[in-house]
Amino acid sequence: MKPESCRVIYVERQPQAGYNIQTSIWLEKDGELYLDHRRVRLLENIMEYGTLAAAARNLNMAYRNAWLWVEDMNRLASSPLVEKMLGGVGGGYTKLTDEGLRAIGNYRSLCHLHANIVGRLENKHHYGNYIRLNFIFSRYVNVFSNALQQAPTSAALYPS
Secondary structure, three states: OOOHHHHHHHOOOOOOOOOOOOOOOEEEEOOEEEEEHHHHHHHHHHHHHOOHHHHHHHOOOOHHHHHHHHHHHHHHOOOOOEEEEOOOOOOOEEEEOHHHHHHHHHHHHHHHHHHHHHHHHHHHOOOOOHHHHHHHHHHHHHHHHHHHHHOOOHHHHOOO
16 A cells, blocks of 8 residues: 555655755645545554554644544545544544545655655756746646546545
8 A cells, every 4th residue: 555666755865966856745625624644654654553542642742633633635526535433442543444545555656756756857857947947847847747638537546
């Protein structure tokens, strides 16, 4: 579920001489943040640890912030990404729904596509000046936008 090419966002920065493209991907719905690498890491930690408290603790974030992120993602998604069961005899739990698993997979697919496009740009061009960099970035934005429009839907990428 986690392609290695997408894990580059978790690696410490390795400064390199010259100009380098550094980018990030996030998805918005109606102008609100839906998914980014931090939220996807939270979803992955929920899947691994089984509780929101443990997932938040592992990411060194406040439980309240984790709760708010989950509430936002569930509200913005077509169906909830995370299912929460409060308290009870065995304690509460948190688990990803099928839609949550698909959201992680789709985000990782976008990361992979994004990394491939950026890699191609870095391999083909030498960024000697700012004008050249702006031209290359404009081409990148157009290529990436076209690729997203042609990308299959989540149902096609990850059939139930």
